[in-house]
Amino acid sequence: MDTRNVLMAVILSTIIIVGWQVLVVDPEFKKSQLELSKVEKNPSANSVAGTPAAPTLNNKLPVPEKSISRTEAISAEQRVKLENAKLMGSISLTGALIDDVTLKTYKETIDENSKQVIILNPKKINTGYYLESGWASADNIKIPDNNSVWTLIRNKTLTPNTPIELEWDNKQGLIFNKKIEIDDQYLFKVTESIKNNSDTKVDLFHYSQITRKEKPLIQNFYILHEGLVGVIDESLKEESYDDIQEKKQSYQGTTGWVGITDKYWLTAIVPQKQEPFNAEFTFNDSYKANYILTKPTTVEIGKVATSSAQLFIGAKEVNVIDGYAKSAGINKFDLAIDWGWFYFFTKPLFFIIDYLFRLCGNFGWAIVLLTAGIRILFYPLANYSFASMAKMKALQPEMIRLKDLYKDDKQKIQLEMMALYRKEKINPVSGCLPMLIQIPFFFAIYKMLFVTLEMRHAPFFGWIHDLSAPDPTSLFNLFGLIPWSLPSFLIIGVWPILMGISMWVQQKLNPAPTDPIQAKIFAFFPLFLTVMLASFPSGLVVYWTANNVLTIAQQYIIIKKTTIKTV
Numbered sequence: 001m002d003t004r005n006v007l008m009a010v011i012l013s014t015i016i017i018v019g020w021q022v023l024v025v026d027p028e029f030k031k032s033q034l035e036l037s038k039v040e041k042n043p044s045a046n047s048v049a050g051t052p053a054a055p056t057l058n059n060k061l062p063v064p065e066k067s068i069s070r071t072e073a074i075s076a077e078q079r080v081k082l083e084n085a086k087l088m089g090s091i092s093l094t095g096a097l098i099d100d101v102t103l104k105t106y107k108e109t110i111d112e113n114s115k116q117v118i119i120l121n122p123k124k125i126n127t128g129y130y131l132e133s134g135w136a137s138a139d140n141i142k143i144p145d146n147n148s149v150w151t152l153i154r155n156k157t158l159t160p161n162t163p164i165e166l167e168w169d170n171k172q173g174l175i176f177n178k179k180i181e182i183d184d185q186y187l188f189k190v191t192e193s194i195k196n197n198s199d200t201k202v203d204l205f206h207y208s209q210i211t212r213k214e215k216p217l218i219q220n221f222y223i224l225h226e227g228l229v230g231v232i233d234e235s236l237k238e239e240s241y242d243d244i245q246e247k248k249q250s251y252q253g254t255t256g257w258v259g260i261t262d263k264y265w266l267t268a269i270v271p272q273k274q275e276p277f278n279a280e281f282t283f284n285d286s287y288k289a290n291y292i293l294t295k296p297t298t299v300e301i302g303k304v305a306t307s308s309a310q311l312f313i314g315a316k317e318v319n320v321i322d323g324y325a326k327s328a329g330i331n332k333f334d335l336a337i338d339w340g341w342f343y344f345f346t347k348p349l350f351f352i353i354d355y356l357f358r359l360c361g362n363f364g365w366a367i368v369l370l371t372a373g374i375r376i377l378f379y380p381l382a383n384y385s386f387a388s389m390a391k392m393k394a395l396q397p398e399m400i401r402l403k404d405l406y407k408d409d410k411q412k413i414q415l416e417m418m419a420l421y422r423k424e425k426i427n428p429v430s431g432c433l434p435m436l437i438q439i440p441f442f443f444a445i446y447k448m449l450f451v452t453l454e455m456r457h458a459p460f461f462g463w464i465h466d467l468s469a470p471d472p473t474s475l476f477n478l479f480g481l482i483p484w485s486l487p488s489f490l491i492i493g494v495w496p497i498l499m500g501i502s503m504w505v506q507q508k509l510n511p512a513p514t515d516p517i518q519a520k521i522f523a524f525f526p527l528f529l530t531v532m533l534a535s536f537p538s539g540l541v542v543y544w545t546a547n548n549v550l551t552i553a554q555q556y557i558i559i560k561k562t563t564i565k566t567v
Contacts, residue, residue, distance in 0.1 A: 094147060097122075227244070
């Protein structure tokens, strides 16, 4: 009966895993690939017009218009070219929108012919994603919105050495000026001035806004936040796309930033320092992250008044993000990278592995070296744990004898086992406690390898060309020897198999559960993890495998040294 129950559990688990892959994962993957293909071929399908740049969120409903491509949308408007060492693109003079930004140093895939990663898109296509800044008024004052056409009055290209200036005249005595600067990485600075030639003073409120018209394809993984993000004073705010559709979120603060984050890319807007502001995450035909200063900028008659903002558009490179937190004074900007609950473990681990990478020149070997370093760090704890488990393993024959001797008296079995533990000076729990201490540390490593951009498209050796992607080989086509197109659940590569084998060997060195049902379930566990981890980033599987191998070596040595005399 027990054996049958175990077999049923194994069969049902396998059916669930395979069924999930076939019915959910594969269709979703194919759907996402189809959508991506459509976007690449015609990135304007079902496009709608942009919304006014009103930070009060009184946005108009979208107006359908003729579908056009990204290239056509860019060509349809007057633009100012932008370029530095890491970005290229343009700024539309219609609305003064930053809506065309491509990363020069990152590609979509590891294919040498792959396109470069595009971050921002014009508002007139369905994937519109853009940044804007401007003024809002509580009075009936004509102000520029994201349909106003600005005039370029200084420089023809935005570079780190040549800021541009734009101008817009409201024909009622107010002249708006916008100076845009860019550094050599991902930070823009926008300084907005108003010259008051009218016969009355005016009060205007400065704002910035990020608009994303469609929810992007996201990994939707529980350890990674993708969506709307920000820091208001000292508090991190994270909202998913789905949550914002249901309810907008409003905040008040004097320092911080708000933005929209992908796994590796980020757009963020930073208010002028020490100015109180209201911020919002909202959805009204588009996802928006914005802020508006609560203190008005007063422009006296014949005077000029200014306000400014910083804009980040780019890749979440750790050193760059940390650098802006310090040099640009952006409060807690390092939290743009989702380090998670174990921040104080996770982030230092990145700097360690980054240092090891610079030593050996390969992130795969850096992972192996980091794993070895972790094993050395926890060597005393692991020794204590493994010694306890070795003694327990050596006691198993005696424990089985006691169970056979007193099989009808469970209380007597417990008493005899406790007496045996006292005699051999073994604490059954002592083997687990050191492992529990290490769990946060190991999870931090897992998190660090998963979220950091530096691991993206980083090769190891042989067939592993991207440590952030699953092992591409499969047992079921003889690792590429047979040209079969396999469903995703059958793509079980070399590294997941090595991980499963190493886990099985490690399991054999541990004391087996005395309950035969538990023993059979534990025996199935390496196979289960092999199938599950086959879809995980190969960098994580390399780490797990290396950790298992080093653990096996340490356990084997301890077992050889451990002797128990039970008679």
